[in-house]
Amino acid sequence: MTSLWLDRAPVSVPVTPEPDGEYDCVVVGAGLTGLVTALLFARAGRTVAVLEGRTIGAVTTGNTTGKLTLLQGTHLSAITAKHSASTVRHYVDANLEGQQWLLRFCAENDIATQHADAITYAGTEDGTDLVRKEFRACEQAGLDVAWAEETALPFHTHGAVRLAQQAQFDPMDVLEGLTLQACRHGATIFEHTRVHAVHGDTVSTDRGDIRAGTVVLATGTPILDRGGYFARLEPHRSYAAAFRVPGEFPHDMYLSADQPTRSLRYAPHAGEDLLLVGGSGHVVGRTRSAMAHVADMYNWTRTHFPDAELTHRWSAQDYS
Numbered sequence: 001m002t003s004l005w006l007d008r009a010p011v012s013v014p015v016t017p018e019p020d021g022e023y024d025c026v027v028v029g030a031g032l033t034g035l036v037t038a039l040l041f042a043r044a045g046r047t048v049a050v051l052e053g054r055t056i057g058a059v060t061t062g063n064t065t066g067k068l069t070l071l072q073g074t075h076l077s078a079i080t081a082k083h084s085a086s087t088v089r090h091y092v093d094a095n096l097e098g099q100q101w102l103l104r105f106c107a108e109n110d111i112a113t114q115h116a117d118a119i120t121y122a123g124t125e126d127g128t129d130l131v132r133k134e135f136r137a138c139e140q141a142g143l144d145v146a147w148a149e150e151t152a153l154p155f156h157t158h159g160a161v162r163l164a165q166q167a168q169f170d171p172m173d174v175l176e177g178l179t180l181q182a183c184r185h186g187a188t189i190f191e192h193t194r195v196h197a198v199h200g201d202t203v204s205t206d207r208g209d210i211r212a213g214t215v216v217l218a219t220g221t222p223i224l225d226r227g228g229y230f231a232r233l234e235p236h237r238s239y240a241a242a243f244r245v246p247g248e249f250p251h252d253m254y255l256s257a258d259q260p261t262r263s264l265r266y267a268p269h270a271g272e273d274l275l276l277v278g279g280s281g282h283v284v285g286r287t288r289s290a291m292a293h294v295a296d297m298y299n300w301t302r303t304h305f306p307d308a309e310l311t312h313r314w315s316a317q318d319y320s
Helices: 032-043 075-080 085-108 125-140 171-184 290-304
Strands: 022-028 048-051 113-121 145-148 160-169 188-190 195-199 202-205 208-217 235-244 253-256 262-269 272-283 309-319
Touching (some): 022 032, 075 085, 085 160, 085 171, 113 262, 160 171, 235 262, 235 290, 272 290, 272 309
Parallel strands (some): 022 208, 048 188, 113 253
Antiparallel strands (some): 113 160, 202 208, 235 309, 262 272
16 A cells, blocks of 8 residues: 555646756655755756656655654654753744744645644553653744643543644645645756766766756765764654544544553545554564564554544654
């Protein structure tokens, strides 16, 4: 089965020649990061080429949960534990600007978004302390969060932090809009073009070389052999599935603070609202059975949503 977001016609890209010539900026990777970057450079009057090894949104963006929120599990408290209050505030301000830019872009281009509260909850008593730390970190950073003893989830929780009026979307709808606007501003997008190396101002691909004033890597991993970053990364695999659920179910965005991670949201699809469940992650290669993680997520979903009917399933890989 495929990702809910990729269960559609591919994003249309104008027919392009073989990559050659010279550009002010070359962006490697045609996901959300790469296409936003390309659009901003193109709007500023730069000549831009986007090089994508597969197709638009094929990897990270096409397999995400599509949440657009400043409440990100327990990340803010983790940052607060190692950095100054000023750094944390800058992080929140940057996230807010990025969120609002994307929401403005969607509104200006008639791309559907849904507003929902974001909730980080403790599924066990051991998770309560993590959620309280996140609540305090959010307050200190100026986020208008609220503490909740209970949620609308169909099981008991042990405390939750809620941030109202966050957003979610179909990420491929956003990529379609970004592609259209970037091309209208003169950007050229080359799919099925894999970058092998960058030497000076020359970008080498499997379809030829092009020259660039600036190269932006917007890939899942740093693909160049510089600084040994490729060896310092830790890959994380997680799983997601969409379910048809009879009757009402919670329509906020949820993420558990404790393990195994459970991520929930709803997604409008083909005239109905589906339940998206994600999580059950692990470090790649460090589990006896990946399918056991998938089965655990399915069993958890059907325990709490007994009549859930699977419609889509997929996996995602992120790096830290």
